[in-house]
Every structure is written in C-alpha cells, then in structure tokens.
Amino acid sequence: MELTRQPLSRRGFLQVSAATVGAAALAGVLPRSLLAQDAAGLQVVSPNPTPDDQATVLVDDVLDFRLRGDFAWNGGWVQFRLHEGRIDGQPIWYIRTDASDQTFASDEGLVFVPLLALARSVEGGTGKIYRFDDGSPAVLSTGPGHDDFTPLYEVVNVSGGNGSLTDEVAIKAAAASGQITLEETPVVVNYPAVKWPGGELPIDTVVELPLANGPLLALDPDAGTVTFKLHQCYPESRYIITDTSAVPMAPMMSIPGSPATAGLAAAGAASTINVFGNGLSGPGAMGFQPGIFREKAGEPAWSPMWDHFTAGWADPAAATLLESQAQVNELVESGALELFVGTPDTGGQGFVVNCPAPIVAPNDFSLS
Numbered sequence: 622m623e624l625t626r627q628p629l630s631r632r633g634f635l636q637v638s639a640a641t642v643g644a645a646a647l648a649g650v651l652p653r654s655l656l657a658q659d660a661a662g663l664q665v666v667s668p669n670p671t672p673d674d675q676a677t678v679l680v681d682d683v684l685d686f687r688l689r690g691d692f693a694w695n696g697g698w699v700q701f702r703l704h705e706g707r708i709d710g711q712p713i714w715y716i717r718t719d720a721s722d723q724t725f726a727s728d729e730g731l732v733f734v735p736l737l738a739l740a741r742s743v744e745g746g747t748g749k750i751y752r753f754d755d756g757s758p759a760v761l762s763t764g765p766g767h768d769d770f771t772p773l774y775e776v777v778n779v780s781g782g783n784g785s786l787t788d789e790v791a792i793k794a795a796a797a798s799g800q801i802t803l804e805e806t807p808v809v810v811n812y813p814a815v816k817w818p819g820g821e822l823p824i825d826t827v828v829e830l831p832l833a834n835g836p837l838l839a840l841d842p843d844a845g846t847v848t849f850k851l852h853q854c855y856p857e858s859r860y861i862i863t864d865t866s867a868v869p870m871a872p873m874m875s876i877p878g879s880p881a882t883a884g885l886a887a888a889g890a891a892s893t894i895n896v897f898g899n900g901l902s903g904p905g906a907m908g909f910q911p912g913i914f915r916e917k918a919g920e921p922a923w924s925p926m927w928d929h930f931t932a933g934w935a936d937p938a939a940a941t942l943l944e945s946q947a948q949v950n951e952l953v954e955s956g957a958l959e960l961f962v963g964t965p966d967t968g969g970q971g972f973v974v975n976c977p978a979p980i981v982a983p984n985d986f987s988l989s
C-alpha cells in the first residue's frame with residue numbers, strides 16, 4: 622500500500638485540531654487527538670503482567686525499572702542516569718539512548734541503531750555534541766526552543782581546552798586559533814533533552830493516561846536521575862517519549878518540538894509505527910491497543926524515531942488484538958483495516974516522534 626507523506630505543517634495541525642474537536646472519523650468513532658483520551662477506556666490492566674526478571678535492559682544508563690507500575694494503564698517506569706552538558710553557556714541535562722556506530726554503542730552502553738546514520742543526509746537533521754578529553758561537560762549545539770532543535774547529534778571529539786568552553790561559538794573560535802583540536806566523526810547519537818535553559822519535561826503527578834500531563838514521573842538533577850513513564854508496543858519493545866517533529870502538536874503531548882527531525886522518515890532514518898485510532902481500548906498512545914512495529918527494539922532495521930501511522934478499523938466492533946506487522950498487512954489488504962500517514966485528519970501529512978526503547982520484554986497486554 623503506497624501512501625503519500627508530507628511533513629505536518631502548522632496549517633495542517635490547525636485543521637487536524639478543528640477536525641478532532643468536532644467531527645467523527647474512523648467509521649463513526651469520535652476521533653481523538655494524542656491527548657483527547659477517554660480515561661475510562663484506559664482502565665485496562667492485563668491480569669498477568671510480565672515479571673521484571675524477563676526483561677532485557679538495552680541501555681547501561683538505566684538505573685532501575687518496573688514493567689508494571691501502580692497505574693490505571695498497562696505502563697511502568699524506568700529511571701535513567703542524567704547527564705549534564707552545556708548549551709549557549711548554560712546547563713542542559715539529557716539522557717543517552719542510541720548510537721549509529723556499533724563500537725561506540727558498545728563502549729557507551731547504548732542501543733546500536735544503524736539507521737540513525739542516515740540522519741546525516743537530512744539538512745539540519747543532526748546537531749553537534751562536543752566531547753572533551755579532559756572530562757569537561759559536553760557542549761551541545763542545539764536544544765529545545767532552538768529553531769534547529771534535533772535530539773540527534775554528530776559526535777565531535779575535543780582535545781585540549783581547560784573547561785572554559787561552554788558554547789559552540791567559543792569552541793569553533795578556539796579551534797580556529799589552534800587552542801584545541803576537533804575530531805569530526807560520523808557517529809550519530811540520540812541524546813534526548815530532559816531539562817534545558819527555560820524549560821524541562823513535565824512531571825505527571827496524576828498518572829492516569831499514557832501521554833497526558835508529561836512523560837516524567839520524577840526529575841532530580843542534583844542526584845543525576847530522571848524517571849520516565851515506560852510504555853509498551855509490539856514486538857516486545859518498552860519505550861519512552863521525548864520529542865516530536867510535529868511542533869504545533871508538541872504542547873498537547875507535553876514534550877518539546879524537534880523541527881529538524883521532520884525529514885528523517887523520508888531519509889529512511891525512522892521506523893514505521895502503527896498506532897491504533899479505534900478498536901480495542903488499551904494503553905496505546907491514542908487510548909487503544911498497543912502500537913505495532915515491524916521490528917523489535919535493538920534489531921538492525923529498528924529506529925527510535927517513529928514514522929507515525931494511524932491504523933483504523935473499518936468496523937471497530939469487529940476489532941481483534943493484533944500483535945505483528947504481518948497481521949496488520951493482511952487486514953489492510955482485506956480492507957478490514959486502513960492506514961493513515963500521521964493521523965486520519967492530516968491528509969497525508971506525517972510526523973516523527975522520538976521514542977527510545979531502553980528495555981525489551983514480552984508483551985503482556987491481553988483482553989482477559
């Protein structure tokens with residue numbers, strides 16, 4: 622099935638917002654924006670949660686986790702080590718999840734994601750992160766609130782310096798004068814921002830819905846820790862949510878907009894995710910069953926950058942639990958299921974969501 626994709630514009634978002642507030646979509650089911658969820662539909666807790674000891678942690682910076690928290694939805698939590706860097710001379714805190722280079726990923730305890738290398742072909746798709754050999758805080762070239770913000774950075778190694786270089790302009794000037802040496806590398810890393818000058822990811826103190834109120838459960842820069850809500854999708858991927866290319870939609874999702882990631886899907890740096898927009902109520906992003914990837918987190922063709930598709934049942938009453946891309950493809954061919962680039966109301970306008978998966982574990986969502 623060939624679907625036309627174009628980036629989600631502000632005008633398109635406003636049209637989506639108007640449609641999702643007042644119209645019906647997906648065969649008569651009231652459409653939901655990414656936050657317009659029915660809490661009652663999310664009180665679905667599978668009776669047999671996967672034990673924590675069946676999980677595999679993919680990221681060394683994971684300090685602790687629970688696959689199932691004491692929540693009204695089938696979610697858990699994951700605590701990360703927080704890293705402090707500098708941006709424009711000020712502190713910024715971030716987590717580390719993925720890298721495009723296998724050796725770098727192994728050395729740093731990150732998920733190896735070869736597809737991230739393709740972000741270098743996207744104009745503005747990557748920023749720079751400057752790593753100092755003297756242990757000084759890394760300097761990031763961009764962050765939330767910047768027009769060119771992307772969570773993907775090309776690694777630049779810095780030799781020399783005395784800890785006084787805290788912004789990219791100063792680094793380039795020092796390199797030009799011979800005070801320091803820069804080693805450009807092709808390594809692309811996914812280092813989502815958590816707290817930055819003038820803002821931070823919000824903490825959800827209610828914890829009733831997957832996306833509402835914020836992606837965090839706790840944040841303690843002094844202790845160097847941050848705790849995210851942990852979601853699940855098929856196959857066996859437990860993920861967090863950090864930013865999106867859909868800048869106008871980002872406030873509704875309680876995450877920052879990352880406009881420079883908009884071209885990642887067309888470049889092949891993103892993985893397709895099918896998020897259900899009707900059918901079985903559950904802990905998915907739109908309030909229905911968990912979404913479906915083609916690949917499991919950590920596999921070579923997987924990426925944390927979601928190319929967001931919405932799957933809609935022609936007859937929501939006939940919905941059954943789907944667990945694989947093959948099942949989705951079969952039902953699309955039969956006409957029982959339809960796929961929409963972005964959401965049904967975006968008219969082919971797509972968007973990318975950064976959803977790193979630090980843990981894999983058997984899925985436990987069920988209907989009984």
